[in-house]
Amino acid sequence: MSIGNSPEDDRPSEDRIQPADDDRPSIGRALQQARVDAGLSVDEVSQSTRVRIPIVQAIEQDDFSRCGGDVYARGHIRTLARAVGLDAEPLLEQYGDEHGGRPAPTPATPLFETERIRSEPRRPNWTAAMVAAIVAVVAFVGYTAFSGGDSDSSQQQAAEGSTPATSKPTTTKPSPSKKPTDPKPDPTDSAIAAAPADKVTVKVNASDGRSWISAKDHNGRIMFDGLLQDGQTKTFQDNQKIDLVLGDAGAIKLYVNGKQIEDEFQSGQVERLSYTKGDPEVG
Template sequence: MTQLGERFREAREARGISISEASTATRILPRYLQAIEAGDVASLPGDVYARGFVRNYAQLLGLPAEEMVALYRKERGEPTAPIKIVPAAVPPRTRSCLIPSFFVTFFTVLLLLAAVYVVLNWTGMLTPPQTAEGSTPTAIPATPTTFPTPTDPPPDAIQSPLPPTPSPPQPTIDPLAPTPAPEIPTPDLSATPSAPVVVQAFVANDQTSQGSWFTVNADGVPAFNQLLRSGQSQTWSGQQEIFLNIGDISVVQLLLNGQNVAGFPGAVKGVPRRLTCTASGCN
């Protein structure tokens, strides 16, 4: 057994948790938890999943998660030093021999312009049209364009005034009509039903004990999963039932709806117990 597995096994046994209970709490298969405690890293899945299993198992047992992951990597034989990233060397840029120089580009453009000029001159597109001898161009007289001008009305004409714009009718207010009272919101007086199942746990102030581990489900929903130390207390409530898995009942006093539960605290130290509490009792 390796140091990693020994620390996990001692922490689990100190809290009175079995492999199956730890598997239910962490959702890790029992064979993987047994492989971690046995130091059989070859039976674990990939490295990413294995580190997640170690971290979750350590959090359940109250162990330092990062320290346990580092111990796992050390036993697996992986390097713990950070990986250094070295930038790749960039080769110097060389000028390609295919890039034309300025003079080659200039003379190429000049030759293209000369070729275009020769083609246009040969096709006659650059020669202005010639008129026949003795012919005189006929001038076309411009026709003036007339625009309508506004005429002033005769002085004796009477312009009809525009009809006045009717004003909107004003609402009439009866001074004798009663004024309606403002509406007052009615408060919601519906009562909220209280939880019928209330469980209280008290851990005795014992200097020789570290406390007791509690796993609690209220109405099938996980409500608590951690260690209650000496002098601490916790209360859970539910509508139907509350399931409790207590690691050491010798230091725990349990109350159901304010009444003591029989068998608590226990007479033998280190004895775990599972029970389900409803409104009628715990068993």
């Protein structure tokens, strides 16, 4: 396809053929005669020059209207002359004499040489895109791992509960509307030996195996309810009375108000006991 040309049909326009004003053969006749002398057909010239067949035929009949302008016409004349072995300069001078001299120069690249074959559009570079995507994924994973490690270390530090030496302990003031409850610390063995006379103190020692126990104060509030493992000890204290339930009394040794209870409980036996300030006698 010749650039800048859109023929309406394959026949040259006879009304545009310029008659020769001198004895020189016309441009089209000179090109045609040279082609015939070279033994070339119109198809062969068209294939070698990339100028379409209708345009070659029109130029050989001195019809330059299909060229799309003087610039393109001169380019086609030069190309066809080169293909059939003619010197293009006399033909170009003759064209200038017949069509108003040389055309004004144009800044564009001469597109009249031959019909260019368009190169195929560049396909996207999928390899580069894949490499970029992989790099982005690796960077994201690295950033996530790095950030996660920092958060884990900070969480671990918070879990360890380390506090600065200069920090002041927080103090809570008791509410004036609530009556303070009686403290029930776990007294040591020495404290049990010197148990206060105005309280009832009971020490439970799972010396021969584990046992489920339950302890309540004189108001029926649960002081402990759970499994006492082998070797564990629990101590309870109240102002008036302590009620005990021993799931396996044979595994328990009891100390009431500093004195050991000498009762022989059977293994697997469930005992319900109550002790007051004046014991050690089973209530």
